[in-house]
Amino acid sequence: MAVLAESGSNPDVDLLYDINGLAKDAPQWFDRVMEYVGEYGILLGMVLLVLWCWWAGRRRGGEDAASSVAALVWAPLAAALAVLVNVPIRGFVERPRPFRTHEGLEVLVSGKTDYSFVSDHATITMALAAGLFVANRKFGLIGIVLALLEGFCRVYMGVHYPTDVIGGFALGTAVALLLSPLAMALLTPVMKAVETSSKGAWIVRARGVERGTSVIPGARQEAAASERDLAA
Numbered sequence: 001m002a003v004l005a006e007s008g009s010n011p012d013v014d015l016l017y018d019i020n021g022l023a024k025d026a027p028q029w030f031d032r033v034m035e036y037v038g039e040y041g042i043l044l045g046m047v048l049l050v051l052w053c054w055w056a057g058r059r060r061g062g063e064d065a066a067s068s069v070a071a072l073v074w075a076p077l078a079a080a081l082a083v084l085v086n087v088p089i090r091g092f093v094e095r096p097r098p099f100r101t102h103e104g105l106e107v108l109v110s111g112k113t114d115y116s117f118v119s120d121h122a123t124i125t126m127a128l129a130a131g132l133f134v135a136n137r138k139f140g141l142i143g144i145v146l147a148l149l150e151g152f153c154r155v156y157m158g159v160h161y162p163t164d165v166i167g168g169f170a171l172g173t174a175v176a177l178l179l180s181p182l183a184m185a186l187l188t189p190v191m192k193a194v195e196t197s198s199k200g201a202w203i204v205r206a207r208g209v210e211r212g213t214s215v216i217p218g219a220r221q222e223a224a225a226s227e228r229d230l231a232a
Contacts, residue, residue: 015162016098016105019155023106035108039151042146043121047126049146050075053132053139058205066195068135069204070187071172075131077183079124086123086171090115096160107158119160122168125150130176134184147172 009119023031050072057068095117125147133140151165195204 013098013102016102016155019152019162020158023108023156023158031106031108034153034156038121038157039109040149042125042150042153045146046125046143049139049143050128050132053136056139057136058203065183065204066191067188070184070191071131071135071180073187073191074180074183075128075135075176078131078179079127079172081179082123082127082172083120083173084108085175086118086120086168086225089118089171093117095161095164097159099158105158109157109159112159116160117164118167118171119154119164120168121149121154122147122151122160122165123172126169126172127176128172130173131180134180146219173197 023034054069054072057065057072093115095115097103097114097116118178126144127138129147130144131175132143145183147169151162151169154160154165155162191204194200
């Protein structure tokens with residue numbers, strides 16, 4: 001398959017050199033930080049963000065608690081599915097890593113021997129962000145910002161072209177959102193069944209949070225007592 005942006009002057013290669021050139025001018029300690037953040041840190045941050053959203057949602061409760069948890073379950077499943085979809089895409093395009101076809105790049109991570117298009121890191125982070133957005137808009141926007149930062153890091157590190165990252169964003173978003181209706185139709189009834197069970201209800205809502213409401217019984221009783229005191 002013809003390789004994308006292997007040679008010649010084009011915006012993809014020019015932007016690659018512009019962003020990766022920042023690594024040459026940056027202090028070594030900063031490059032080491034970017035290496036860790038781009039390779040592991042943001043992925044870990046996305047996982048923690050999903051867990052944070054789940055923790056906050058189960059404490060809030062509400063009638064849509066089961067569907068929110070279902071969306072959070074779908075987020076990592078969508079990321080895994082998107083990576084599987086990327087396997088034949090990489091084999092079909094067969095685009096080498098940019099440092100294999102372009103000289104003068106500052107490569108922060110060695111040992112990358114697989115193909116470049118599309119970026120798995122960009123795919124995973126954007127799929128997680130899209131799944132988060134379905135569950136909670138605020139957390140989803142934070143996830144999108146982290147995914148964009150991941151894409152920047154991959155180009156900064158010299159291991160991907162900008163179009164590798166854009167392709168990963170498109171793939172992750174497409175898998176997460178296009179298959180979301182089907183996933184929610186399958187996962188939401190499961191989460192509702194879990195919510196009504198005696199042992200698994202904690203997965204959907206925190207203890208003390210009533211089903212279908214975000215009010216904690218103890219807090220409601222205190223509020224009622226306060227109203228009675230005011231009335232007296």
